[in-house]
Amino acid sequence: MKNINNKILSGILVASMTLGTTSCGDDFLKENANHTTTDALLETGSGALAMAAGLYGNLRWHFGYEWAYAITLYGCDEFSMGSDETSLGWMDYNTAELNPAGSSRRNHPSPADLWNELYYGIASCNLLLKKAPLITSEQDRNSAMGEAYFLRGYNYYRLFCQYERCPLQLEPIDVSAGVPRNFKLASGEEVLNQVISDLESAYNLLRTDDWRGAGTWTKYTAAHFLAKALLYRQSERCTWKDKYPAKADLDRAIKLCDEVIDARGIENDYNNLYANWTGVDCAIEKSKEILMSALHNDASTTAGRYGNRTYNYFSSQFNTYSGGFVPRGQYIGEMDFQRCRPTEYTYAVFDNVNDSRLWKTFKTVYGICNNVAVPDYVNAENAPKLGDQGILFLLNKKSDTRFHKEEFGRAGVEHTFVNPETGKWVPNVAPIYADGEYVMNTYGTTAPNRANMYCAINKTADGSRTGEKGDAHRDITMARVGETYLVKAECQVRNGDDNGALATINRLRKRAEWKENEDREYYVDGTIAFKSNSTASGTTVKKNTDADGTKMTNMKAFEYSFIQKNSYVLSTGVECPESGWDASDLQIAGWDRLPAEDQAVLDAMGLSSSSLEGKINFILNERTRELLGEWNRWDELSRTKTLYKRAKLFNPETLYIQAYHNLRPIPQSFLDGLTNDSGKPLTDEEKKAMQNEGY
Structure with missing residues (x-):
């Protein structure tokens, strides 16, 4: 894996991730081995759309190897580990173990992996956004730019979630003039505002239909993540949130969630999200509930390094x-x-x-x-x-x-x-x-x-x-409408609409109830x-x-x-009645009458269900029930600044966790490659000043 200094600016790297055809349907991920990337290609609608299709490939690396779970699920409240310690540092927060060079564990993920690959995608988006305005067809131009804005916004969202500060590189760089190394870290506020700006642009440009087939990024994909970003700006980790009117952010997020929920809906049966998977490109992968997925099939482009290893x-x-x-x-x-x-x-x-x-x-x-x-x-x-x-x-x-x-x-x-x-x-x-x-x-x-x-x-x-030990072939869901309900409910709680929030949660819980017979x-x-x-x-x-x-x-x-x-x-111990099973009831009558399972969690945390913190932690419990193992737990606990407390209470394997672990370390490989504006390498003191607290 190359150093970030080459990845962050090298727009030409898009050539190696472009996947080919512009046709609609599920085969848009099939590779055209003769495809090449040139400026001329970017000036045609078909070429730009082919390059935009290539952006989808940037999602696959998330699920190829150990970082899939290490970065997103380890060190939280939901999962500990078995007897295999491959990614131990991500679970117990031993800083020495987080450094692969200092770890004897084979395949231990590096903190730099996420950083590097996200910038790889950002560089591709920058090149496409630079050239796409030359496309004559308005529909093709909007589609290509919408997908580029979306991926760039999503990648910066993940960088913000994990590291908070990072360089904001919004233009392709002419590497023929040399690769700059004097990058500066933008503030967390600046990064999140860029996320919101990019996702707003994607929302305005993307189509509403799955025109590429299953997995297409649509207006509703952008709306879901834009709502999440606005909610983030009003969450505990954003110490600058008072600069932004809470009601404006939360009202907008709720409206976006409603738009997604109304347009896409949810499956009637939870089994239709994951369990009823019958093979490559089967029906459940086309579910309208799915807003974003890492796409896989039986093609060579979705195997090996970019294969699905989550099984x-x-x-x-x-x-x-x-x-x-x-x-x-x-x-x-x-x-x-x-x-x-x-x-x-x-x-x-x-x-x-x-x-x-x-x-x-x-x-x-x-x-x-x-x-x-x-x-x-x-x-x-x-x-x-x-x-x-x-x-x-x-x-x-x-x-x-x-x-x-x-x-x-x-x-x-x-x-x-x-x-x-x-x-x-x-x-x-x-x-x-x-x-x-x-x-x-x-x-x-x-x-x-x-x-x-x-x-x-x-x-x-x-x-x-x-x-x-072969590659799996199923798509990996990264966002769906079930989560949109919970984003909306949390916005309502933070907006003071407790009854509305409970109604939103109850609508989602209705799907989870057993049906009659x-x-x-x-x-x-x-x-x-x-x-x-x-x-x-x-x-x-x-x-x-x-x-x-x-x-x-x-x-x-x-x-x-x-x-x-x-x-x-x-x-x-519940036997089936002779007349058959009745429907079950999961509806919650009031915040003062939460289920016993939730009350036990809040009691352990010393929280009242009537407090804002108690309500947010109830929603985090509901996220476990609805979204368990769906690759975003660390980000959500970091956002609400509940990571340290919930991990200490519910996961005894987080032995060394401290409050500062609410952020990841800025990759040392990135800091070591930097220079100041005069071209001199940074001193140890300068690197330390750029590093996140505690590392």
Whole structure:
């Protein structure tokens, strides 16, 4: 990865990220290998639109490797880590570990990665904005410029969220005259105001329809992020917010949110956001709720360095602890890299009876897909077979008195649990709570702070992979209307409209309610895409065997392992009535009657639900339930200055976190390459003056 000093100014770098065609439809990301970038090309509508299509590629790097979760999810309240410490510095805030040069951990992300890649995209936008006014066609000109303004605004938004201060480079630089190195850091206020300006321009120029196909940046994409930027300007981290009339910013943000909500809407079923993913470019990727995504498919341009590797990061280490009952392979939609382990807070903040999002987000059952001898201590009549439950997680509550810790465990440790629903011993089984204590983190092979056995989320599962460690092919949602509701609700709270905010939240929670006669035990995730996988007839990588010792095909392993039933009844103790399930109710009657799960969080934080801080933290809880694992938690906690408090309370792995960690360090590689205006390298004192506090 090149130094930022080359990336920040080199507009010609757009050539290497341009992806080609200008046609509408889902194939606009297909690469045209003969495409080249010249000034002449930029002076035609088709050429400029091709270059604008190339801007979408700048989003893919976010999800290629470890920085996907390290920068966005680690070190917050929702996730800790398993026993793999690849990105430890991002979790525990050990400053020495944050420096890859000082870390012995392979693949540990650098604080400079985000900075470098965002400026790469900004340079591309600057070149396009310089040349696009020459385009004759007004529609083509507006479309190309709108996309360039949007990406530049989004990239500066991320830079502001993470670092606050950064150089504002708004023009392409003629590198033939040499690469300048005397950059100055703009203030946070200046950066955020530039974000708002760019997103305003994008909002005015972008089309309202998905004219490029699924994933098109539209007027509503810009409106969503413009609303977020205006809300940010009125949030706790902006110490200069009093310069800007709060009501004006918040009223505008609310109006923008309403425009997005009215035009795009939300899915009726939460499963249609992630779980019902059936393969490349399937129906749910075209959902109107999706406002922005990192686009992937089965083309070579979305593989390797720019491939989707997110399926690695949420599952527990089932291949290791399962005792051979559940080996990994492409027939299971995820890999067991055990990076993101939910905290107790994350499990506990859901209403496990009435909130369908819990059961449509977490994978609680894996089937036995390898013939393994059952321990002698298990009674023959209770011995499980292929296709029975091999891993089972119980998402119960702390008040649940039915379970005792010694009943449960992993395959290598003697335990007695027989599922009363099936009469079968389960080789690997764990509840969240037993005897009133949090125990989910005690059944792994290591100490509780490095447990490798836990219940994980399913939003990145991808059964289309053609290799055990191959690239995934699904798009990655980066913004959707479900979040727009929560942005609006927070603006309403800050604007003094408490009743309006609660009504907005209740409309979103309505989607999360179980529908009448909906099967609460039904489960699906993106593993289902394996039904049409080209490797189905091949032998499993781990040489799984059938009951007669025959090596198993991937399809047979899939059929055994993918059990489309969750642990709802056993976890909650709520049986299905003979007349069928009733609809559930998640509506909140008032701020003084918040759900018990939320009141417990506010009590732990010492907050009243009637205070502004209490209401904002309730909305942060709702963001967990609605947006868990969707790549923006660190930014949101930093924005509200709740990062330190919530991480200390709810994530014991944030060992070294301090208040100043509310900002990331300015990359040292950038500072080391700077000069003053006379061309001399900066002194250590000058570099320190440019660095964020505490680093």
